[in-house]
Amino acid sequence: MATNDEIILKLMQHVSDELENISTKVNRLEQSKERNEIFLARQRELLNENIQATNKAFREVIEENPPIIQETHHSQYILFGKDSPFSSKLLLSVITLLLVCIPMIKYVPPFFNERSALKEEKDHYKLFYDYVFLNAFEKTKTVPTEIVRTMNEIKAGKPIYSNYVDSLNTQYHIHLKKENLKAELQKLEE
Known part of the structure; x- marks a missing residue:
């Protein structure tokens, strides 16, 4: 049987070999990560360059052929249809x-x-x-029959009353004019 020292030495050798394998794998991963970062940085630079070139091309095209903007203030009102x-x-x-x-x-x-x-x-x-x-x-x-009879005849539309009232109205207006003229004459005499 192997001694304890040999077992420990073998075990330590095995651990050392595994650590070296892990170390090389980590180094490879770090190198690939650095390569990926470099690759991504280059890709970003290329993308930015393409965007700037496209913007420049668009500006040149717009400057050569400016867009025509038509503003119309035409309103159309439709009542029928x-x-x-x-x-x-x-x-x-x-x-x-x-x-x-x-x-x-x-x-x-x-x-x-x-x-x-x-x-x-x-x-x-x-x-x-x-x-x-x-x-x-x-x-x-007593009941004033004369007034009742006169009112009934007026309601019946007899023209005798309207003619009589018209003639009295004319006489009344003439009388008022005479009174006004007399009052004016008195004012003038004073």
């Missing part, structure tokens, strides 16, 4: 609505103003009629 934002039904509805609303805007406010003035005037005449009717009733203590 398939490209229109309005459908024909919507457009007809809007036109109809406008045609209905324009007369309303034009004639409705004056109509309401007239109507309110007419209502106010009607209320005044009703109050006056009630005053005359009830005043005649108070004086005679």
